[in-house]
Amino acid sequence: NAGVTQTPKFQVLKTGQSMTLQCAQDMNHNSMYWYRQDPGMGLRLIYYSASEGTTDKGEVPNGYNVSRLNKREFSLRLESAAPSQTSVYFCASSEPRVTEAFFGQGTRLTVV
């Protein structure tokens, strides 16, 4: 049972490049989340998906887009990366109010 799987684990981008972070969960959870964690900082919600077919903005959505491809997969896209997007990105999934949120191992992204 893999839980929540994120790819890639590490990525270096040049300013202006685009990329997609992938996330998949095998726990049949309805809700999925993308967070960013800056050094020494908390977890800030970028986007979330309460259920398949729905997405909504979190606290810091600017510069990002998401796709809930199906119940298992929730991807995060940076269309034009900026140095301010250098961070560790975590994907999580849960069955809200029933189970805890389970996190992926994180993606360490550096934009130069």
Place this chain on the structure above:
Amino acid sequence: GENVEQHPSTLSVQEGDSAVIKCTYSDSASNYFPWYKQELGKRPQLIIDIRSNVGEKKDQRIAVTLNKTAKHFSLHITETQPEDSAVYFCAAIGGYNKLIFGAGTRLAVHP
């Protein structure tokens, strides 16, 4: 929308002492309050949670209390050990199943 405030941002205690971390939330519809522990370089992991129909929950050296009227909840760690050193996050699920975290508390337990 939901906002979760957490205090203190850093906490230093001697081994064996107790540690208390406090959080407040804004969304009166919130009814689930988890606490996560994050060790350096690792993903956050749940250590305890509480639902709004319960005032207190305990698991060995860890306890959480909830005051719905005042919209605050607290984490209590007793008999702290060096392996308790980590960053602790409180969180709340508000409307639309949005899971919002506090800013975190860096706990250092000194032998």
